[in-house]
Amino acid sequence: MADWTFLSNHAHVLICIARDPELRMRDIAASVGITERAAQRIVAELVDEGYLEIQRSGRRNTYLIHSDVPLRHQLEAHHSIGELLGTLGDAGEG
Secondary structure, three states: OOOOOOOOOOHHHHHHHOEEEEOOHHHHHHHHHOOOHHHHHHHHHHHHOOOOEEEOOOEEEEEEEEOOOEEEOOOOOOEEEHHHHHOOOOOOOO
């Protein structure tokens, strides 16, 4: 298998969360193939940029994706995160 993919780890984390908004951080990390610390950093960055919201539910987190937020790169800025997730077969929330 190639050493690269078409999507970033940020996109992979969003895909995991779109599939299961109650996924634990360790499960996100395992699915993406990154450390739990890297998954936490990515989730924090996605929250800071407005792509995600964390809702506390007892001891668990539930993630809400703001699907109307545009993609970051100028080449894709006219598309939203919801469009990306929809294209990949994952409905974004929001």
